[in-house]
Amino acid sequence: MPKRLPTLPAKEALILELLVSAGEMYGLQLVAESGKRLKRGTVYVTLTRMEEKGYIASRIERRPRTEGGLPRRVYEPTAFGRRVLIAWTRLAQLLPEFAR
Amino acid sequence: MRRPGERLRSLAAYVCSPVTMERLIDPVIADMQCEHDEAVREGRYARRVQVILAGHVAFWKVLVFHAPTCVTRVLAERLASDNWPIGRALVCAAFTMFVLTSAFTAPPLLGLRGHLHDAPAARLFLLLVPQAIPITLPAALLVGVLFGLHNRTVTSRVRRAVLAVGLAGSLATFGTIAWLVPTSNQAFRVMVARHHVVEGPAELSMSDLRERAVSMSQRGLPRSAGRLLLSYHLRLALVAAALIFALFALDVVRLHAGRVARIAWASIPFLVYVSCLFWLSNIESSRFSHEAIAVVVAWVPNFILGLTMLAFAAVRRRRPIPV
Numbered sequence: 001m002p003k004r005l006p007t008l009p010a011k012e013a014l015i016l017e018l019l020v021s022a023g024e025m026y027g028l029q030l031v032a033e034s035g036k037r038l039k040r041g042t043v044y045v046t047l048t049r050m051e052e053k054g055y056i057a058s059r060i061e062r063r064p065r066t067e068g069g070l071p072r073r074v075y076e077p078t079a080f081g082r083r084v085l086i087a088w089t090r091l092a093q094l095l096p097e098f099a100r
Numbered sequence: 101m102r103r104p105g106e107r108l109r110s111l112a113a114y115v116c117s118p119v120t121m122e123r124l125i126d127p128v129i130a131d132m133q134c135e136h137d138e139a140v141r142e143g144r145y146a147r148r149v150q151v152i153l154a155g156h157v158a159f160w161k162v163l164v165f166h167a168p169t170c171v172t173r174v175l176a177e178r179l180a181s182d183n184w185p186i187g188r189a190l191v192c193a194a195f196t197m198f199v200l201t202s203a204f205t206a207p208p209l210l211g212l213r214g215h216l217h218d219a220p221a222a223r224l225f226l227l228l229v230p231q232a233i234p235i236t237l238p239a240a241l242l243v244g245v246l247f248g249l250h251n252r253t254v255t256s257r258v259r260r261a262v263l264a265v266g267l268a269g270s271l272a273t274f275g276t277i278a279w280l281v282p283t284s285n286q287a288f289r290v291m292v293a294r295h296h297v298v299e300g301p302a303e304l305s306m307s308d309l310r311e312r313a314v315s316m317s318q319r320g321l322p323r324s325a326g327r328l329l330l331s332y333h334l335r336l337a338l339v340a341a342a343l344i345f346a347l348f349a350l351d352v353v354r355l356h357a358g359r360v361a362r363i364a365w366a367s368i369p370f371l372v373y374v375s376c377l378f379w380l381s382n383i384e385s386s387r388f389s390h391e392a393i394a395v396v397v398a399w400v401p402n403f404i405l406g407l408t409m410l411a412f413a414a415v416r417r418r419r420p421i422p423v
Contacts, residue, residue, distance in 0.1 A: 028131040040131075040154060041161025048123045058123075069103050069133035070126050 006053065008088040011038065011046050016055060016077055016085040024076040026061075047075055055081030104136050104152050105129035108159050116166075124166055128159050186261040189248025197240035204232035212292060227288040230280040231302075234273050234338045235377075238345035239370060241269055245349035246366050254354055262350050269342030277335045278306050301331050309335075317389050326388030333398035334381055344405050345370070351412045369408050376401040 008016070018033050019025060025033070027047060031040045038046075050056045061072040077085070105128075112125045132155030139147040205228045209221065245262055252258075286303040290296060301309060313328035352366045380397060388394045 026131060026134075027127050028135065039161075040128075040158040042165060044124050044127050044158075044162050045165045047127075051123070069137065070105075070109075070130035072130045072134055073123075073127040 006055075006084045008055075008084055011042075012050050012055065013085065013088060014038065015043075015046060015050060015075075016081055019056060019075060019077040020082060020085060024074050026072050026074060030075075050081070051075075054078060055084060103133055105132050105155060105159070108156065112159075112163065116163075120166065124162055125159070128155065128162055131155070132158070185249050185252045185258055186265070187248075189244040189262075190265070191244075192248045193240040193244025196243040197236050200236040200239055201229055201232045204236060205229055224288060224291060227284045227291070230276050230284045233276045234281070234341070235374065237269050237273055238341040241266065241342055241346040242349045242366055242370060245346055246352060246362065249350070249353045250359065250362075252353075254350065259350065262346050263343075266343035266346030269346065270339050273342050274339045277339060282308075301328055306332065306335065313389075322386035322389040323384055326386050326390075326394065327384045329391065329394040330383075330388040330398055331381065333394045334377065337398045337402055338377070340402055341373075344402055348405055348409055351409050354416060355412060356416070365412075369405055373401045373405060376404065 014034060014037060015030060018030055022029075022033070027043050028040060030047075031038045031043055047056065047058070051058055055078060056075050057078050058073050058075045061074050109121075109125060109129050113121060116125055132151060135151040135155070136148060139145075139151055205225055209225055209228060212224075249258065249262075282299075282303050282305050286297070286299055289303070299308075301312075304312060309328055309332045313325050313332060316322075316325035316328060348369065349366060352362050355362060355365060357365065380400070388397060
């Protein structure tokens with residue numbers, strides 16, 4: 001796998017911050033907690049991209065059999081995602097013009 | 101009773117891969133269903149409607165945002181794989197057709213630059229495109245099949261697909277020659293001349309061309325009648341060109357030869373074909389006023405190509421590809 005410096009766009013940073021603070025969340029929970037900064041139409045695409053990058057992991061929520069419908073997908077930050085967030089936050093403090 | 105989003109999910113399942121369904125579509129629908137259930141439990145009807153609406157909007161947004169990535173990935177995977185040679189041939193043919201049509205259409209327009217006055221160049225360009233199609237479409241199919249199927253196994257399924265593409269190309273050529281070319285040619289002439297211009301043979305529809313040939317013959321003008329009758333049969337012969345070139349390219353692909361040799365084997369007959377066509381469309385003779393002679397002469401380029409295909413088949417039989 002080619003080694004490239006990980007990047008963290010603003011929306012991905014926000015999602016990581018929310019997930020790090022709460023532990024694990026659903027897509028809609030992230031939208032609600034973001035204070036309208038995330039939209040429900042784009043959050044799932046961003047989450048999928050972040051999962052491909054290895055920043056977050058997801059699992060299917062276990063629901064009682066009595067409840068119908070599709071099970072929800074729950075997202076949580078990976079150790080790599082946490083490290084990227086820490087590094088990115090430091091970088092943002094040192095070089096704010098590059099980490100917008 | 102159907103739960104909200106089930107219809108959307110089955111719709112998405114038609115176009116999305118299982119991974120996309122699992123990672124993108126199912127989370128959207130699952131969240132919508134959970135929110136909907138909560139609203140039902142709380143007895144909030146307005147909230148229920150709002151959740152369904154917002155869920156539908158989110159679903160379509162996800163699909164639209166994901167579509168370019170999905171289509172590009174699927175196309176790239178399929179073009180690279182051995183399972184979709186006909187798709188690769190079609191993409192190659194489309195690109196060739198775009199390049200050749202632009203190359204055929206731009207020079208006449210540039211030549212008229214000083215006489216165009218304030219006529220819109222883009223519209224004139226579009227009016228010239230149909231007359232290039234009967235030549236560029238067979239050429240594009242030739243190049244497409246040649247490069248698309250290069251180093252790929254030509255199965256009976258591929259052969260059938262090439263046959264279908266060739267037939268579709270011939271049908272498209274017929275539509276272009278019969279209706280599009282006469283109309284667009286005349287519109288181009290009127291736009292450039294800026295007044296009504298009497299239609300020439302190239303601006304006549306198939307039935308008008310034939311009627312005029314008969315009328316010339318009855319008026320004792322065999323030379324003009326012959327020219328018109330030959331022009332009529334040349335158009336019909338050109339309709340077959342797309343199919344013939346697609347099958348010809350398939351024959352070249354199956355030849356046991358290197359890439360350069362294959363390109364040469366394909367391009368020489370094509371150049372001979374086009375030269376023959378241009379030569380035939382410019383010659384005049386009273387002999388062509390006889391229907392049978394006009395038909396035979398017009399189909400000469402196709403016969404030449406047919407003979408070349410037979411020669412290739414004979415070569416293949418003599419030198420079978422080693423297994």
